[in-house]
Amino acid sequence: MNKALKGMVHKYxxxxxxxxxxxxxxxxxxxxxxELAMHAMEGIDPKFPEKVSQGDFLVTxxxxxxxxxxxxxxxxxxxxxxxxxxxxxxxxxxxxxxxxGGYLLPIEIxxxxxxxxxxxxxxxxxxxxxxxTNITKNEQYPMKPFPxxxxxxxxxxxxxxxxxx
Amino acid sequence: xxxxEKILSRAAGKQRLSPGDVVFAKVDKVMMHDVSGPGVIKxxxxxxxxxxxLDHIWNPDRVWVTEDHFVPAADRVSAENIITLSNFTKKYGxxxxxxxxxxxxxxxxxxxxxxxxxxxxxxxxxxxxxxxxTGAIGAFAAGLGxxxxxxxxxxxQIWFRVPETMLFKIEGNKPAHIMAKDIILQIIGDIGTDxxxxxxxxxxxxxxxxxxxxxxxxxxxxxxxxGAKNGxxxxxxxxxxxxxxRTDAKYSPVNGDPDAHYSEVFTYEIERLEPTVAMPFSPxxxxxxxxxxxxxxxxxxxxxxxxxxLEDLREAAKILKGxxxxxxxxxxxxxxxxxxxxxxxxxxxxxxxxxxVVGPPTCGACCGAHMGVLGKGEVCISTTNxxxxxxxxxxxxxxxxxxxxxxxxSAVTGKITDPRDVKN
Numbered sequence: 001m002n003k004a005l006k007g008m009v010h011k012y013x014x015x016x017x018x019x020x021x022x023x024x025x026x027x028x029x030x031x032x033x034x035e036l037a038m039h040a041m042e043g044i045d046p047k048f049p050e051k052v053s054q055g056d057f058l059v060t061x062x063x064x065x066x067x068x069x070x071x072x073x074x075x076x077x078x079x080x081x082x083x084x085x086x087x088x089x090x091x092x093x094x095x096x097x098x099x100x101g102g103y104l105l106p107i108e109i110x111x112x113x114x115x116x117x118x119x120x121x122x123x124x125x126x127x128x129x130x131x132x133t134n135i136t137k138n139e140q141y142p143m144k145p146f147p148x149x150x151x152x153x154x155x156x157x158x159x160x161x162x163x164x165x
Numbered sequence: 166x167x168x169x170e171k172i173l174s175r176a177a178g179k180q181r182l183s184p185g186d187v188v189f190a191k192v193d194k195v196m197m198h199d200v201s202g203p204g205v206i207k208x209x210x211x212x213x214x215x216x217x218x219l220d221h222i223w224n225p226d227r228v229w230v231t232e233d234h235f236v237p238a239a240d241r242v243s244a245e246n247i248i249t250l251s252n253f254t255k256k257y258g259x260x261x262x263x264x265x266x267x268x269x270x271x272x273x274x275x276x277x278x279x280x281x282x283x284x285x286x287x288x289x290x291x292x293x294x295x296x297x298x299t300g301a302i303g304a305f306a307a308g309l310g311x312x313x314x315x316x317x318x319x320x321x322q323i324w325f326r327v328p329e330t331m332l333f334k335i336e337g338n339k340p341a342h343i344m345a346k347d348i349i350l351q352i353i354g355d356i357g358t359d360x361x362x363x364x365x366x367x368x369x370x371x372x373x374x375x376x377x378x379x380x381x382x383x384x385x386x387x388x389x390x391x392g393a394k395n396g397x398x399x400x401x402x403x404x405x406x407x408x409x410x411r412t413d414a415k416y417s418p419v420n421g422d423p424d425a426h427y428s429e430v431f432t433y434e435i436e437r438l439e440p441t442v443a444m445p446f447s448p449x450x451x452x453x454x455x456x457x458x459x460x461x462x463x464x465x466x467x468x469x470x471x472x473x474x475l476e477d478l479r480e481a482a483k484i485l486k487g488x489x490x491x492x493x494x495x496x497x498x499x500x501x502x503x504x505x506x507x508x509x510x511x512x513x514x515x516x517x518x519x520x521x522v523v524g525p526p527t528c529g530a531c532c533g534a535h536m537g538v539l540g541k542g543e544v545c546i547s548t549t550n551x552x553x554x555x556x557x558x559x560x561x562x563x564x565x566x567x568x569x570x571x572x573x574x575s576a577v578t579g580k581i582t583d584p585r586d587v588k589n
Contacts, residue, residue: 016358016359016447018551018553020532020533020551020553020554020555020556021553021554021555024533024555025532025533025534025555025556026533026534026535028200028234028235028532028534029200029203029234029235029239029240029242029243029246029534030242031203031204031206031207031246043553043554043555043560062359063358063359063362063392066358066359066392067294067551067553068293068294068532069201069292069293069294069296069308069309069310070200070204070310071201071204071310071311071312072204089359089362091359091362091392092362092363092392092394093294093308093309093310096309096310096313097310097311097312097313100310100312100313100316101208101310101311101312147187147326148187149187149324158312159312159313159316159324160212160215160217160312160315160316164189
C-alpha cells in the first residue's frame with residue numbers, strides 16, 4: 001500500500017452509518033465486486049458511486065460500519081475508488097474486513113477533526129507519519145496510529161500476505 | 166482473568182492475557198452460510214489466482230455450514246449461490262452442511278446451539294455478525310468477514326485483540342411480562358449502539374442464573390447491536406443440562422477467576438422494567454411499549470435468530486391463542502427442529518387459527534432480502550434485532566423491535582401494545 005494518499009473528501013456527517021445503508025440486504029447475494037460498487041451507500045446517497053473518483057476519501061461521524069459482518073461493505077466502497085474512511089470510530093468487523101481484505105484504510109480521527117474537514121476538501125494522508133494534510137484549507141490534523149499488527153497487515157496488503165512471526 | 170480472557174489465553178497458548186493484547190488464537194469451530202460462504206469462496210478464488218495452493222483446508226470436521234439467508238432460494242442468483250456452496254463443501258469434505266429441504270436446517274445462530282455445534286470453552290467464529298449469540302453457551306464467539314473466515318479455513322487460527330469485559334449483573338425478580346429481549350433492549354438504550362465497541366459483554370446475576378438457555382441466547386445475540394466483540398454467559402448446570410439433551414461430546418468448560426477484572430460493572434434491578442420497544446431507526450432508540458400505545462402498524466413479524474426460538478413461539482402463542490390478528494402477521498420458526506416442536510405442541514395451529522401465515526426458517530425478511538419485505542411507508546413490529554433505515558425493506562419503511570410478547574400483543578390490536586393490556 002502506498003503510504004501517501006491523495007484524494008477528495010466525500011463527507012456524510014452522521015454517526016452510526018450502518019452496513020445496511022452502505023450495501024442494502026438484497027445485494028448480499030451478489031459477489032461480483034464491480035456490481036456491488038454500483039450500490040455503494042445506496043441507502044444514504046444513491047448517486048454516491050458516480051461522485052467518487054479513484055483515490056477519494058469518505059469522512060463520517062462515529063461508529064462507521066456498524067451492523068452486519070458483510071464484507072460487501074468495504075468491497076463496495078473500495079470498488080467505487082474510496083481508499084480510506086476517516087471516522088472517530090469504527091464497528092469492529094468493518095474495521096477488520098477493511099484491513100484484512102486489504103480494501104481500504106479505516107483511519108480514526110478526533111471528532112473535532114471531522115468538524116474541520118468539509119465536503120470536497122482535498123486531503124493528503126501520510127500513514128508513515130500519522131498525519132493528514134488538508135490541501136484545500138492548508139491545515140494539518142493528527143490521526144490515531146495503527147496498532148502494530150494492523151500496521152503490518154496494511155503494509156503486507158492484507159492478512160493473506162502477512163506472515164505471523 | 167475473565168472467562169473471555171481465559172478462553173483466548175488457552176487458545177493462544179499463553180499463560181495469561183490482558184485486554185489490549187493482540188494474539189493469534191486457535192479456532193475450534195467455524196461457520197459460514199449462503200451469504201458469507203460464497204463470499205469466502207470468492208476470496209479463495211482470488212487467492213488461487215495469486216498462486217496460493219488451496220487443495221485442502223485446515224480441518225473439514227471443524228467447519229459447519231447452513232443455508233439460511235436467501236432460502237428457499239429467493240431467485241436464480243440465490244439458487245446459484247446454494248449450488249456454489251454445495252460444490253465447495255463437497256470438494257473440501259465438509260460434512261456438516263445443513264441443507265434446506267433435506268431435514269434439519271435453519272438460521273445459523275439457532276443451529277449452533279440446537280445442534281450443539283459449539284461447546285463451552287471453545288473459540289468459535291462465523292461469517293455473520295450475530296455469531297456473538299453462541300457465547301451464551303460459555304464459548305468465545307465472534308463474527309468475522311469473508312477474508313477472515315477464509316483465513317481460518319486455511320490456517321485454523323486468526324488474530325484477536327483481547328477485549329475488555331463489561332459485566333452486566335441482572336438482579337431481582339423477573340416479572341412475567343418481561344423477556345430477555347426487554348432486558349437487552351434496555352441495556353443497548355443505556356449504553357448506546359457503540360457502547361460496547363471492541364469489548365466483551367458478560368451477563369451474570371440472579372436473573373441470568375435462572376434464565377433458560379434460549380433466553381440467554383437473546384441477551385448475547387444483541388450484544389452485536391452495542392458493537393461488542395462477543396457476548397458471554399459463564400456455563401452452569403443450565404448449560405450442561407441443555408447440552409446433555411443434544412450431544413454426548415466431551416468438553417472442557419472455562420469459568421472466570423474470582424478476582425477477574427471487569428472494565429465496567431452495571432447492575433440492573435428488573436422488577437420495574439417495562440416491556441421495551443426500540444423505535445426506528447436504531448436498536449438503541451428505546452421507549453416503554455406503553456408510551457407508544459396506539460402507534461398504528463401494518464405488520465407483525467415473529468422470526469429470526471433472536472426472536473423465533475421455541476420459547477419465543479410459546480410466549481407469542483400464549484397471547485394469540487383464541488384471538489385474531491388485526492394486521493398481517495408472519496411467523497417463521499428459526500429452525501426446522503423448532504418448527505416441528507412447535508407443531509407438536511400445537512403452537513402452529515394457534516398461529517394459523519389467529520390468521521397468521523407460518524413460513525419456513527429463513528433470515529429473509531429480517532434483512533429485507535425476500536419473503537416478507539416491507540413496502541414504502543409500511544410500519545412493522547418485529548422480534549428481530551435491527552431496525553436501520555431500509556433494513557426490512559423499503560428505505561421509507563419503519564421497524565419497531567420488541568419481545569415476542571409485545572409483538573404478539575400488537576398483532577392482536579394492530580397497534581403497539583403492552584402484553585399486560587391484552588384481555589384474555
